[in-house]
Amino acid sequence: MTDERIVFGTSRARWVLAATALGSGMAFLDGTVVNVALPAMGEEFDAEVAGLQWIVNAYMLPLAALILLSGSLGDRLGRRRTFVAGVIWFAVASVVCTVAPTIEVMIIGRVLQGIGGALLTPGSLAILQTTFAPSDRGKAVGAWSGLTSVAAAIGPFVGGSLVDSGSWRLIFLLNIPLALLTVLITLRHVPETRDETAAGKLDVNGAVVVTIGLGGLTFGLIRAGEGGFSDPVVLVSLIVGVLAFAAFVEIERRESHPMLPPGIFANRAFTGANLVTVVVYGGLGTATFLLVVYLQTALGYSAIWAGAALLPMTLLMLALSGYAGGLADRIGARIPMTVGPLVMGVGLLLMLRIDIDSSYVSAVLPAVVVLGLGLVATVAPLTATVLSSVEDHHAGIASGVNNAIARSAQLMAVAAIPIAAGITGDTYLDPVAFSEGFANALWISAALSAAGGVIAWFTIGGRAEKPAEVEHHPHCALTAPPYADSRRAS
Structure with a gap:
């Protein structure tokens, strides 16, 4: 934990806000621009509705499953370190999406983006909460919210312009310079903090099982659009998803430090x-x-x-x-x-x-x-x-x-x-x-x-x-x- 708190309105405060808003804004921007590009991506990959669903859901699946675990990871390893790792991971995944030759590779890239998003999303606000003076945290979070909302607002224009004038691949390539700038600012201006009192092991079992549950249900429902609910693969996927969620509830009940306290x-x-x-x-x-x-x-x-x-x-x-x-x-x-x-x-x-x-x-x-x-x-x-x-x-x-x-x-x-x-x-x-x-x-x-x-x-x-x-x-x-x-x- 840092001993010297940052005061809102100072030069250092502006740099910390810039780093956290750039990182989170990159993830928010990506979420809005991808939806705009779906028809163009579907046309190039000759994809059906299931393919478009996976382009969206392959990102949200790891993000939803891992976001709680990543917050605990930042507590233990350092919030700045986890945030930077998430930004770099997100950038590398964006490269995979940029060059994806098939929809299968695109889906893999989107899964990787979701993992990066899970690392950086909670980290950005955790940095603000632990580096700013208590009296200035509300101002800092409010400024962060406004800046990231701007990213969400301009996303459709940026994404639409890139799709209309060039290629949908440019929407992923845009993340590279944003990520580089975010990492440079973070390493230079953002102090490292961690929770020295954090105890107990990470709930890795819970994270794995909930990912299987979300993945099984998502795969089964999307596959049902192609083969119907009588398809054996669909039935198995849905059953696996339901059983995994039942196991997740039991794991969280028994876990000493659950990611989702019942x-x-x-x-x-x-x-x-x-x-x-x-x-x-x-x-x-x-x-x-x-x-x-x-x-x-x-x-x-x-x-x-x-x-x-x-x-x-x-x-x-x-x-x-x-x-x-x-x-x-x-x-x-x-x-x-x-x-x-x-x-x-x-x-x-x-x-x-x-x-x-x-x-x-x-x-x-x-x-x-x-x-x-x-x-x-x-x-x-x-x-x-x-x-x-x-x-x-x-x-x-x-x-x-x-x-x-x-x-x-x-x-x-x-x-x-x-x-x-x-x-x-x-x-x-x-x-x-x-x-x-x-x-x-x-x-x-x-x-x-x-x-x-x-x-x-x-x-x-x-x-x-x-x-x-x-x-x-x-x-x-x-x-x-x-x-x-x-x-x-x-």
């Missing part, structure tokens, strides 16, 4: 907030994944305009998340978390109006704005509830669990909902068939969002128990809630 779910509000996370982020992740593809393949949008279609939602998150957090402090999280998912469901249903003859302003924009307003009302109160419903020393674990659950929900939804909606094989290349499947997927996603509102009403109480201890920071939540590791604050 007792943390004893709190009703915490459990409720995470159930809301599952259904809301599952529906949101699938809808945004399909919308960007739909606008390009069915409506003829260019990559840059398809990517920019969701920009108003990001801007609303940037502008209003702080106000939403303040409102939840005054009236409690129950009402915002009930109304927010319902409004999101309305926004998703408004997307049913998008067809070949509709314009962006008349059909796409209203749906995106309503969806964004619902997301604003949901995310800050949800994050506050997750943090305020556990003891302070469990805040980092609670936030990490919620982050992992959000990513796992998106992972499962992107694998399952397209099958349920009838989007399989090369359906996305047929505008008529894709339109029908897209409409079905929107109904499913809207139902999931509405279910989030119902769950919140019955599980979330009024005012948060410790509202003064919870800080709200504007952030883009298209991928997952922020990993706020208050546990590491001293």
Whole structure:
């Protein structure tokens, strides 16, 4: 642990913020630009819907499975060291994606990117929490949130421009100079910190088993889109996934230092907030994944305009998340978390109006704005509830669990909902068939969002128990809630 804390506004503080925001922003940027490039990648690799699903899910699978373990790894080995390792790993994986000759190699590269993302994502905020003076941590995290949100906002424009003017491979090549700059700044200006009191062995068994569980279910659901649920490979994969999750629960019960402490779910509000996370982020992740593809393949949008279609939602998150957090402090999280998912469901249903003859302003924009307003009302109160419903020393674990659950929900939804909606094989290349499947997927996603509102009403109480201890920071939540590791604050 460093003895000299950094004061916000100083030159050293700006360098530390630059390093952490560049590293996290690189991962966030990659998440947005890849969705924009999916149609172009599918065309070059002659990929079906399953291939596009794997390009997305191969990244989220290791990220969801390993993000909790990597936080503990940083505690023991050093947060700067783990962060730098994650950035370098991410850059090398990006090279693999850049030169990938087949979709199989691309998927391997995306898996490697997910591992790198799991190393650097919790590390960035852990560095801020342990290097800044306690009175300045809120400012530092707020600045980090704003900077990384800018990366998410410009991602569609950067990705769309590169796809339209050159090649989708450039979106991965862009990570190389960003990673090099991040490593140089980090090694020169970021102090090393670690938790000297960290004890016990890493929960490697839990990480391995949950990865098998997520992988088995994801593979089985995506494969079912090709061969149906009667396919023996599908059945075996799904059974392995379910058994692995059952084993994971038992391992966490017996583990002396579990990555997912079972007792943390004893709190009703915490459990409720995470159930809301599952259904809301599952529906949101699938809808945004399909919308960007739909606008390009069915409506003829260019990559840059398809990517920019969701920009108003990001801007609303940037502008209003702080106000939403303040409102939840005054009236409690129950009402915002009930109304927010319902409004999101309305926004998703408004997307049913998008067809070949509709314009962006008349059909796409209203749906995106309503969806964004619902997301604003949901995310800050949800994050506050997750943090305020556990003891302070469990805040980092609670936030990490919620982050992992959000990513796992998106992972499962992107694998399952397209099958349920009838989007399989090369359906996305047929505008008529894709339109029908897209409409079905929107109904499913809207139902999931509405279910989030119902769950919140019955599980979330009024005012948060410790509202003064919870800080709200504007952030883009298209991928997952922020990993706020208050546990590491001293």
